[in-house]
Structures are given as C-alpha cells and as structure tokens.
Amino acid sequence: MADLTTDFIGIKSPNPFWLASAPPTDKEYNVRRAFEAGWGGVVWKTLGAEGPPIVNVSGPRYGAIWGADRRLLGLNNIELITDRPLQTNLDEIKRVKQDYPDHAVVVSLMVPVEEDAWKDILERVSETGADGVELNFGCPHGMAERGMGSAVGQVPEYVGLITSWVKKHSDLPCIVKLTPNITDITKPAQAAKENGADAVSMINTITSITSVNLDEMCPEPMIDGLGTHGGYCGPAVKPIAMNMVAQVARKPETAGIPISGIGGVTTWRDAAEFMALGAGNVQVCTAAMTYGFRIVKEMCSGLSQWMDEKGYTSTADFIGKATPKVTNWEHLNLDYVTKAEIDQDLCISCGRCYAACEDTSHQAIAMSDDRVFTVKDDECVACNLCVNVCPIDGCITMRTLKPGEVDERTGMTIPAVDDKRTWLEHPNNPDGDPLTCISRGQ
Amino acid sequence: MTNSPTTPGVVAGRLAPSALADNFADLHPPLDAHEAHVAADRCYFCHDAPCTTACPTEIDIPLFIRQIMTGTPEAAAKTILDQNILGGMCARVCPTETLCEEVCVREVAEGEPVQIGRLQRYATDTLMGANVHPFTRAAATGKRVAVVGAGPAGLAAAHRLAMHGHDVVIYDAKPKPGGLNEYGIASYKTVENFAAREVDWLMQIGGITLETGKALGSDITLDALTTEYDAVFLGIGLGNTNALGIDGESLDGVVDAVKFIADLRQADDLAKLPVGRNVVVIGGGMTAIDAAVQSKLLGAENVTLVYRRTQDKMPASEYEQHLAQSKGVHIMSSVAPVALKGEGHVAAIELAYTDENAKPTGETFTLPADQVFKAIGQVFEAVEGLDLDGRKIAVTGAGRTSRKGVWAGGDCTAGEDLTVVAVSEGRDAAEDIHASLMG
Numbered sequence: 001m002a003d004l005t006t007d008f009i010g011i012k013s014p015n016p017f018w019l020a021s022a023p024p025t026d027k028e029y030n031v032r033r034a035f036e037a038g039w040g041g042v043v044w045k046t047l048g049a050e051g052p053p054i055v056n057v058s059g060p061r062y063g064a065i066w067g068a069d070r071r072l073l074g075l076n077n078i079e080l081i082t083d084r085p086l087q088t089n090l091d092e093i094k095r096v097k098q099d100y101p102d103h104a105v106v107v108s109l110m111v112p113v114e115e116d117a118w119k120d121i122l123e124r125v126s127e128t129g130a131d132g133v134e135l136n137f138g139c140p141h142g143m144a145e146r147g148m149g150s151a152v153g154q155v156p157e158y159v160g161l162i163t164s165w166v167k168k169h170s171d172l173p174c175i176v177k178l179t180p181n182i183t184d185i186t187k188p189a190q191a192a193k194e195n196g197a198d199a200v201s202m203i204n205t206i207t208s209i210t211s212v213n214l215d216e217m218c219p220e221p222m223i224d225g226l227g228t229h230g231g232y233c234g235p236a237v238k239p240i241a242m243n244m245v246a247q248v249a250r251k252p253e254t255a256g257i258p259i260s261g262i263g264g265v266t267t268w269r270d271a272a273e274f275m276a277l278g279a280g281n282v283q284v285c286t287a288a289m290t291y292g293f294r295i296v297k298e299m300c301s302g303l304s305q306w307m308d309e310k311g312y313t314s315t316a317d318f319i320g321k322a323t324p325k326v327t328n329w330e331h332l333n334l335d336y337v338t339k340a341e342i343d344q345d346l347c348i349s350c351g352r353c354y355a356a357c358e359d360t361s362h363q364a365i366a367m368s369d370d371r372v373f374t375v376k377d378d379e380c381v382a383c384n385l386c387v388n389v390c391p392i393d394g395c396i397t398m399r400t401l402k403p404g405e406v407d408e409r410t411g412m413t414i415p416a417v418d419d420k421r422t423w424l425e426h427p428n429n430p431d432g433d434p435l436t437c438i439s440r441g442q
Numbered sequence: 443m444t445n446s447p448t449t450p451g452v453v454a455g456r457l458a459p460s461a462l463a464d465n466f467a468d469l470h471p472p473l474d475a476h477e478a479h480v481a482a483d484r485c486y487f488c489h490d491a492p493c494t495t496a497c498p499t500e501i502d503i504p505l506f507i508r509q510i511m512t513g514t515p516e517a518a519a520k521t522i523l524d525q526n527i528l529g530g531m532c533a534r535v536c537p538t539e540t541l542c543e544e545v546c547v548r549e550v551a552e553g554e555p556v557q558i559g560r561l562q563r564y565a566t567d568t569l570m571g572a573n574v575h576p577f578t579r580a581a582a583t584g585k586r587v588a589v590v591g592a593g594p595a596g597l598a599a600a601h602r603l604a605m606h607g608h609d610v611v612i613y614d615a616k617p618k619p620g621g622l623n624e625y626g627i628a629s630y631k632t633v634e635n636f637a638a639r640e641v642d643w644l645m646q647i648g649g650i651t652l653e654t655g656k657a658l659g660s661d662i663t664l665d666a667l668t669t670e671y672d673a674v675f676l677g678i679g680l681g682n683t684n685a686l687g688i689d690g691e692s693l694d695g696v697v698d699a700v701k702f703i704a705d706l707r708q709a710d711d712l713a714k715l716p717v718g719r720n721v722v723v724i725g726g727g728m729t730a731i732d733a734a735v736q737s738k739l740l741g742a743e744n745v746t747l748v749y750r751r752t753q754d755k756m757p758a759s760e761y762e763q764h765l766a767q768s769k770g771v772h773i774m775s776s777v778a779p780v781a782l783k784g785e786g787h788v789a790a791i792e793l794a795y796t797d798e799n800a801k802p803t804g805e806t807f808t809l810p811a812d813q814v815f816k817a818i819g820q821v822f823e824a825v826e827g828l829d830l831d832g833r834k835i836a837v838t839g840a841g842r843t844s845r846k847g848v849w850a851g852g853d854c855t856a857g858e859d860l861t862v863v864a865v866s867e868g869r870d871a872a873e874d875i876h877a878s879l880m881g
Contacts, residue, residue, distance in 0.1 A: 068483030348551040351489030391486050
C-alpha cells in the first residue's frame with residue numbers, strides 16, 4: 001500500500017487531496033465532515049477584511065453544462081468570498097485545527113491592496129493555528145470589480161507587491177492562487193516566486209457564461225432578469241488548468257516553485273496527471289460539490305493502487321515526472337510517422353471514422369459496399385481524428401513506422417533514430433540546417 | 443364476479459377489472475424527456491446508417507434521434523412523418539428487433555441497440571400530443587383519387603395524395619377506419635385508442651373524405667371507381683383466413699384468431715369478453731402470438747400455442763416468442779393439429795408430432811381445449827379484372843396493377859405483411875399516381 005502522506009511546503013497531510021477554497025470549506029460543519037470522510041486538507045473559503053459581511057445574491061449562484069445523463073461537466077458560479085463574520089470563521093478555524101492537527105488547514109485571504117489590511121488579517125489568522133495562507137488573486141467576479149481577486153492576479157506587479165507584504169508580516173507558508181484569465185500565467189507566477197511566495201496554486205475559475213436562456217434572452221444563472229459572467233470550473237476546465245501547471249513547472253523563471261494543482265480534478269487519475277506535470281498536491285471543489293465528500297475514498301484507493309502498480313512508494317516519486325516531456329512544437333520529431341489501423345474484429349461499422357475523415361479531413365478511409373472501413377496509408381496524415389471519434393476503445397490505433405519503412409503518403413523513408421529532424425532541422429524552415437536536408441536528398 | 447382462470451368453459455370475467463387493466467396497459471410505456479435524452483445519446487449518428495437502410499420507409503433515424511437529443515422532438519417527428527405518416531403506429535408495432543434495431547451497430551457490438559422504436563414514439567407522441575399537423579396541401583389539382591381500404595397502405599396513400607393537392611375519397615368495408623391498426627393488433631401495443639386518434643390526426647391534412655361501410659364488390663365496384671375517379675388505389679388487405687381442413691373445424695369454440703383479436707380491440711369492457719380455460723392457438727406468426735398472449739392476459743388458465751414446424755422457423759420474432767413465454771404461454775413446436783373433438787362445442791384437440799420437414803411422425807396426443815384459435819394465415823380475396831401474382835395482386839413499379847389507372851399496395855400485394863411496408867407502398871404508389879396525373 002503506497003504512502004499517500006504529502007508534505008507540501010512543509011504542510012503535512014495524510015493524502016494529497018485538499019478541498020479548494022470554495023463553498024465546501026466555508027464552515028466548521030463542512031470541514032469536519034470533509035476530514036471525517038478522508039480529505040487530506042482544506043483551504044478555508046476566502047476571508048475578507050473585518051467589516052460588514054459580504055452580501056451574496058439570493059438567486060441562483062451556479063450555471064452548468066451537462067452530458068446527456070445530466071452528468072455535470074462544467075459549473076460556473078457567481079458566489080463571492082465568505083459572507084459570514086470574520087471572527088466566526090477564525091473561531092471555527094481554530095477549533096477545527098485543534099481537533100485535526102494532522103490535517104492541513106490553509107486559510108484563503110482576500111483584502112484590499114493595502115499593506116495594513118494584509119498585516120491585520122495575517123495577525124488574526126496566525127492566532128488560529130492554521131498551517132498557511134492562500135492569497136486569492138483569482139476570483140473573476142464580484143470582488144474583481146472592487147479591485148481584488150483576479151483584478152490583482154492579472155497585474156504581476158500587484159501580485160508581487162502583496163506577496164512581499166504577506167511574507168514581511170507573517171511566517172506562515174504562503175500560497176499564491178493564480179487566475180487563468182490572463183494571457184501568460186507564468187508572469188504572475190514569476191512575480192509571486194520572486195517576492196518570496198512558498199507556492200502557487202492554479203487555476204482559479206475561468207471567466208465564463210455557461211448558457212443563455214433563449215426565452216428570456218438572458219445569460220444564466222439569471223438574477224431578476226439579468227446575468228453576469230461567472231467562474232468556470234469542473235471537468236471541462238482540466239485541460240486548460242493542466243497546461244498552465246505545466247507552463248509554470250517548466251519555464252526556467254518559474255520552475256521549482258511548488259504548485260498546488262486545481263481545475264477539474266474529479267478522479268484519482270486526474271490528480272495523478274496534475275502531479276505528473278508538476279503539482280505537489282491537488283485541490284478539489286466541483287467533484288465534491290457534485291458527488292459529496294465520499295469521492296475522496298476512490299481518489300485515495302485509486303492513487304494508491306496505481307502507485308503500487310508502478311512501484312512508487314511516495315507521491316514525491318512521480319511529482320513532475322512528465323514535466324520534462326512537455327516541450328514546444330519545434331522540438332517535435334517531424335520524421336515520426338504513424339498510420340491509423342482499424343481492428344476489423346472490434347469495428348462495429350458505424351462509419352464515424354469515415355464521415356470524419358471524408359468530410360472534414362484527408363479522405364484517408366475507404367468504405368466498401370458491405371461497410372468495411374480501411375485506412376488508405378497513402379492518404380493518412382496520422383491526425384488521429386478517427387481514433388478520437390471512434391466509439392470503440394482500442395478499435396483504431398496508430399502504428400508507428402519503423403526506420404527504413406516508407407511513408408506511402410510522402411514517399412519518405414523513415415530515417416534512423418539519430419537522423420530524425422525537428423522543425424529546427426527541417427528544409428522548409430528558412431532558418432533550418434541545410435546540411436541535414438541535403439543528406440536526406442531533399 | 444365468481445369466475446376465475448380455472449372456471450370450466452368459455453366464460454367472461456376470469457380476472458378482476460384491475461388485473462385486466464394492468465394486463466392490457468402499454469407494453470412499453472412512453473419514455474419521459476430525460477429517458478429520451480439518455481436513450482438518444484446512445485446513438486452514434488452512423489454514416490449511411492444501417493438502421494435507415496433497414497427501415498422499409500427509410501426514415502433518417504440518426505437525424506431524428508439527434509433532433510431529440512437537441513431538444514427538438516417536434517422536428518424529429520417531422521423527419522419521421524415525412525417518410526412515414528403512420529410513424530406513431532409504427533413506433534408501437536414495428537418488429538424493430540428484426541428491422542432497424544436488429545442492425546443497429548450497438549446491437550451488433552453490445553447486444554443492446556439504441557431504442558429506436560421508443561424514441562420514434564417519443565417524438566411522434568410529442569407532436570401529436572400538441573395536436574400539430576406539420577403538413578399542408580399543395581394548390582388543388584382538380585384531380586380525384588379513390589382509395590379503397592383505410593388501413594396503413596390506404597391512409598399513407600391518401601395523405602400523400604391529399605398533400606399533393608388531389609381530392610381523395612377513402613372507402614372501407616368496416617365501420618371504423620384504420621384497418622389492422624384498428625382491428626388487428628394486440629391491445630397492449632396500441633392503448634388509449636391510438637389507432638383512431640392517429641387517423642383523426644392524419645385527416646387534418648384536409649381533402650380526404652372517408653366513406654366507411656363500403657365494401658369493394660358489394661357496395662362499390664372497381665369499374666365504377668375507375669369511371670368516376672382519375673385514379674384508384676387498392677389497399678384492401680387480406681379478406682379471408684386459411685382453413686385447417688381437419689375434422690371438427692366447425693365446432694363451436696373454434697374461431698379465427700383475427701376475429702378474436704378484433705373483438706378484443708373493439709370491446710368496451712374486457713371483463714365481458716369470454717375466453718376459454720384451456721386455449722389452444724394454432725399457428726406461429728404474429729397473429730398467433732397476439733391471440734395467445736391476450737388469451738392469457740384475459741385470464742385463461744392454460745394457453746398453448748402449437749406450431750407445426752421447428753421453433754426456429756416460426757415467423758414470429760424471437761422477441762415476440764419470449765414475450766409470449768414471459769406471459770405464461772406454452773409454445774409447442776413440431777406439432778400439427780389432426781382433429782378437433784367435442785359434442786357441439788370443442789372440448790379437445792388431437793395433435794401429431796412432426797419431423798423436421800413438418801410431416802407427422804405418427805405419434806399423437808390430445809390436449810383439452812374449450813377454445814381454439816386458428817392463426818394459420820390470411821389469404822387475398824380476388825378482385826375481378828386484376829392479374830394476380832401467386833395469390834396476391836400483381837404489381838409492377840410503385841404499385842401499378844395490370845389495369846390502367848389502378849394501383850395497389852399493402853398486404854394485398856406481394857411483400858412482407860407489415861404496417862411499415864404497407865405505409866411505404868401506399869406512399870410510393872401515391873407519388874406514382876401523382877406523377878401520372880400531373881405528367
């Protein structure tokens with residue numbers, strides 16, 4: 001049984017599954033239930049400065065997209081930070097941490113861009129015994145209009161400034177939560193790193209409109225006849241989040257800063273993928289909000305089983321293991337050639353590969369009168385679309401041509417491994433290496 | 443009520459009214475909107491889809507399923523009805539397990555096809571439930587067409603002709619329109635008077651006059667029709683049933699299964715419909731199954747379906763055989779009737795075992811039988827002046843008979859005797875009539 005215990009910037013937790021700062025971590029009651037269910041840690045829902053509590057809408061806060069069986073694929077929300085009194089939250093945090101000393105309790109914070117405001121709240125948080133703080137620079141709605149949340153996260157200078165204040169006024173480990181609503185996420189990550197952040201967490205929600213009510217001609221969720229953009233999360237955002245994690249993990253200026261991965265983590269496999277790309281742990285929200293806290297049992301058992309199968313004894317064994325394999329397009333081997341192959345025993349003759357290839361791609365699949373579908377190697381560019389539209393797992397696969405084989409489409413003989421060309425050596429690249437091209441007879 | 447399944451003889455009220463209501467409820471209850479979405483999502487939207495090819499009316503099935511999936515069942519219904527104006531009835535009675543669903547790639551792959559029939563019903567029920575008739579008539583052509591027979595073929599022909607602007611008169615011998623949809627299909631497949639409601643809905647196209655109680659040969663003649671109308675379409679079905687040709691066939695209690703099914707369909711109160719304690723049904727087709735199952739559902743204690751060939755040769759689909767067995771019908775294959783016995787009323791049936799060629803082996807046995815249903819096929823009643831192809835009306839092309847100006851389709855012509863086939867033949871003949879009249 002693999003050891004799931006995780007040490008993230010000195011914060012220990014029984015497993016790498018934390019609940020993200022969100023409604024599931026808004027109060028003591030929920031957090032106790034979460035820990036009892038097996039969650040390794042929580043990031044307490046964002047606290048704001050002392051004063052009149054935040055006011056939320058009392059109409060619908062969430063919009064959603066679904067698959068056919070109402071499987072929730074994406075959720076967006078227009079909820080703000082905690083709307084409960086600051087002292088109430090602090091008291092509850094203290095009690096919870098006392099009762100669960102081995103679980104991670106991190107407190108999310110969002111106060112105005114004023115040094116004193118941060119100093120004040122950090123002092124009060126430190127009295128709770130919490131393990132660390134997470135700076136909410138990501139929330140894309142409501143708070144952003146007041147100069148907080150993503151309004152900060154979109155300006156690397158602000159990110160750096162506030163991070164430096166937090167490090168100046170507190171010894172607590174500091175995680176900076178980044179917004180994806182920015183062209184280059186490595187910029188705020190770099191600002192956080194350079195100003196002493198212990199870690200970054202990403203991604204916060206993505207600015208979104210999930211649906212439009214075509215009767216009312218209004219975006220949903222509707223609040224008395226109007227709608228606003230919300231923050232998008234859930235399985236649908238995972239690919240975007242993973243790319244951002246990988247970018248921060250591999251860019252020299254940001255590489256090495258611990259990352260807490262967030263964005264559509266729903267199963268143990270999602271977690272393993274984030275961690276392979278460089279996340280030291282993961283934070284979960286939508287999956288818990290969809291299915292309840294019990295899902296963590298599957299996450300723990302699945303991750304543990306997979307680690308055992310792979311021979312990993314701790315999470316540190318595989319964190320970042322896929323990061324070096326993430327590269328830029330120009331480094332891809334352009335002499336690597338694959339061809340689609342259809343397993344006729346598995347094929348159910350639906351013809352989706354044919355329709356996709358014939359209508360929208362390269363006319364590389366032939367269809368016989370009796371509905372047998374075959375790949376035309378002399379047309380197949382190996383785009384993989386047929387694999388992706390085929391409803392049968394494993395029916396269409398890509399066969400890699402070996403050195404010495406001829407690509408029937410181009411007539412090229414697959415070169416020896418050492419002779420492979422990337423764009424950097426390719427003859428069509430105006431800046432390419434001409435010698436390589438000549439030796440290939442092209 | 444004192445009768446029960448074990449009451450001797452042919453009596454009514456073997457089951458309590460509530461049990462009868464349960465037994466004759468919808469065999470496949472309609473899908474609700476969510477179920478329809480989930481069922482529709484299973485469709486792979488196949489290229490050149492096998493289901494469409496298998497449909498005698500060539501409905502674009504992947505398209506209508508996608509239309510359901512995207513929340514427009516009304517558009518789905520239009521896709522269906524464009525090809526098959528009786529798409530509502532076909533959704534209920536088509537043997538989908540031997541047509542579209544049999545070739546569904548998911549049936550081939552997983553043994554679990556997309557529920558095409560039930561999705562078709564969801565779409566057509568939605569549209570008809572809103573009482574929308576999505577077709578309008580073209581400008582009047584001034585042409586008049588007589589349609590004989592208000593069954594599926596005649597109705598399909600009439601609707602298409604009316605849509606093209608012709609004036610249509612439908613004649614039918616029976617008091618109600620619908621043909622076998624009204625008189626010949628098991629009750630639990632078409633509940634709540636659907637056949638009649640569908641005809642009412644179909645007639646909304648306008649331009650169709652219905653003359654019931656008019657039989658060809660007695661009340662109307664082909665000669666008169668061809669004189670009076672610009673064209674004639676015959677969709678007169680099969681008028682006669684085959685006889686057993688064995689001793690005792692004229693005993694009381696020995697009846698045609700089609701009559702029993704018709705009586706049951708027309709019964710106002712099933713508790714008043716008599717059924718035997720020991721029922722024997724002779725035959726292996728859909729009519730035999732429908733008669734056997736419904737006998738059991740009415741409360742007969744023992745229902746035995748006897749078929750003279752091996753069970754794999756039964757015309758009724760495997761699905762229908764399983765349905766019958768699940769309702770408690772005992773299917774005996776490779777047995778043939780030898781004689782019916784009784785004093786005035788049938789009391790027993792003598793049967794002989796048969797070999798693989800359906801020839802009697804010589805070994806016989808006797809079953810008690812107070813009601814015997816004959817379901818060994820129906821035959822066409824010849825119409826004077828029309829060439830025959832075997833025992834049915836000979837046609838070429840889209841239903842052209844040997845007589846100029848007279849078309850035919852449905853069960854009275856060659857081809858499978860299915861509602862959906864009749865619809866396609868009626869529709870195609872109508873198009874041919876239209877082309878001839880306007881050409």
